């Protein structure tokens with residue numbers, strides 16, 4: 332084969348790129364409300380329906396899903412049936428994690444200092460150090476503090492402003508598959524979660 336030959340065509344098409352997921356998580360990353368309680372809240376609110384067989388911790392969207400999440404822009408057809416392996420809209424509530432989980436994807440960008448808005452350029456290294464230190468010592472505030480190169484303030488890596496492009500959490504509500512910004516939880520839904528779970532919530536998007 333010479334340099335100019337066309338690439339051989341693979342027998343199997345590559346898997347489609349992950350569109351993205353909407354993640355709801357406590358605003359305080361270290362907060363960890365009871366997972367079963369959260370599932371109960373989501374079920375009572377009609378956000379989720381029954382479990383999807385053979386998929387761990389996955390639920391079909393409930394009757395009130397479209398009232399609790401608003402889709403931005405043109406009308407989006409929500410496929411909610413797991414047929415033929417196509418992407419379909421469903422909700423996953425994984426077990427709570429003992430450690431802070433790093434939620435990130437190809438859309439994750441450098442976080443900003445909440446005090447002076449400076450970007451943390453060496454964030455991949457800082458996150459790697461945090462994860463290493465978590466494995467060795469658990470997630471202790473002193474091990475995880477990062478000093479802002481601009482204003483000198485020190486705060487844990489999970490308290491930097493990751494906007495809606497990443498972050499840390501112990502308990503997540505994941506909505507698959509949602510393109511970043513395509514759908515946002517309504518104020519009423521965030522209020523309901525806060526009222527029933529006892530902690531404020533935020534949301535972000537991750538693309539694998």
Ligand SMILES: [Zn+2]
Pocket residue numbers: 444445446447448449479480481482483484
């Ligand atoms: Zn700063």
